[in-house]
Amino acid sequence: MKIAKGSSKIVTIISSIMFICTVAAILICTLLKTPIYWHFGILGVILFCGFFIFWTFRNPKRDVIIDPKGIIAPADGTLMDVKKMKDGFSCLILMSPFNVHMNRSPIDGVVKSITFQKGAHWPVYFPNYAKRNQRNIIVIENTELGITAEFIQVSGIYGRRTVAYPKEGEEVKQSELIGIIRFGSIISLKVTGLKNFKLINPIPKHARAGSTLLATFNEESD
Numbered sequence: 258m259k260i261a262k263g264s265s266k267i268v269t270i271i272s273s274i275m276f277i278c279t280v281a282a283i284l285i286c287t288l289l290k291t292p293i294y295w296h297f298g299i300l301g302v303i304l305f306c307g308f309f310i311f312w313t314f315r316n317p318k319r320d321v322i323i324d325p326k327g328i329i330a331p332a333d334g335t336l337m338d339v340k341k342m343k344d345g346f347s348c349l350i351l352m353s354p355f356n357v358h359m360n361r362s363p364i365d366g367v368v369k370s371i372t373f374q375k376g377a378h379w380p381v382y383f384p385n386y387a388k389r390n391q392r393n394i395i396v397i398e399n400t401e402l403g404i405t406a407e408f409i410q411v412s413g414i415y416g417r418r419t420v421a422y423p424k425e426g427e428e429v430k431q432s433e434l435i436g437i438i439r440f441g442s443i444i445s446l447k448v449t450g451l452k453n454f455k456l457i458n459p460i461p462k463h464a465r466a467g468s469t470l471l472a473t474f475n476e477e478s479d
Contacts, residue, residue, distance in 0.1 A: 259316040262422060262434070271310050279303045309354075313439070316359055321432035321467035328454075328472040329432055330464035331363045331408055332356075332444040339460050339471075345404075345449035346456060346472055350464050352442055360436040361467040362429045363406050363446060366399035371421050380414045393419040393436065397429060404450030404474070408435075413442035432467035448472070 260268055282299045322329055330336075334352040352358065376391040391412040398405045410419035418439040423429055438444075448454065452474035461469055 259318075260311075260314050262316070262437075267439075268310065268314055272307065275303055275307050275310075313354065313358060314437075315357065316434075317357060319357075319465075319467060321361065322470060323431055324470060324473075325365070325431075326473050327470045328406070328448050328474075329361065329363050330466055330469035330471055331435075331446055332360050332438075332464065332466050333358075334444070334464060336461055336464045336469075336471075339456060341454070341456060342449070344451075345447065346454050347445070347447040348471065350444040350446070352438065352444065357466065358437050358439065359434055359466060360408070360410065360438065360444065361432045362397060362435045363408065363431070363448065363471070364397060364399050364402075364404060365431045366397040366404075366406065366429060368423045368425055368427050368429060369396045369398045369405075371395050371423075371425055373419070376412070378412055378414050390442075391419060393421050395421055395423075395435065399450075402450065402452065404448060404452055407445075407447045407449075409445040410436060410438050411443045411445060412438060446471075450474075 279300060282303070283296055286295050286299065330350065332350045332352055333356040334350040337349040337351055339348040340346060372394040374392050374394065377389045379390055393410040395408045395410070396405065397408065410421070412419050419436070419442075420439065421436040423435055429435055454472050454474045456472050457470055464471070
């Protein structure tokens with residue numbers, strides 16, 4: 258299974274630290290003449306942590322949706338606070354540590370801006386505090402269709418890093434990988450424009466990045 262872009266170094270560092278800790282723990286247990294099951298217990302805990310780290314940074318192959326008349330989910334997770342607005346819609350996607358943490362573009366377009374904001378790392382389950390968290394605000398504009406997607410990566414208590422892959426001015430395709438939140442968190446998406454947006458009915462409880470259709474729009478302007 259592939260590792261997320263830009264994550265090989267951190268995975269190697271963490272793996273090396275865990276290997277050193279494993280050797281040190283076994284040596285200490287040997288010197289102290291602890292029961293053999295201590296060795297297996299320590300080894301099991303470290304291996305589980307290693308698997309969890311690898312699982313966090315995975316980038317599995319995925320069949321994605323390309324729909325010129327639709328808006329695609331940018332992240333895996335629980336879909337929350339879906340709201341229809343006069344000129345578009347907004348939603349939140351709550352990611353768990355077990356979700357794939359790769360983020361994908363909801364539309365075709367050009368990256369107009371990427372704004373990084375330093376902040377805290379409060380648990381996202383407390384919205385009032387999570388408003389202070391570190392975040393990346395990525396704005397993608399499709400001038401041909403007259404729509405704009407504001408995609409916000411919000412870090413959490415475990416999500417210490419929000420990473421955007423493209424640069425300002427670069428063109429991205431719908432469902433293309435555009436970033437990662439390391440260790441998961443929450444994604445905020447707001448899509449606005451000249452189109453008449455229609456939310457998918459029923460609204461899905463869970464979203465998959467690049468594979469879940471959130472809304473469609475009519476070809477005629479408002």
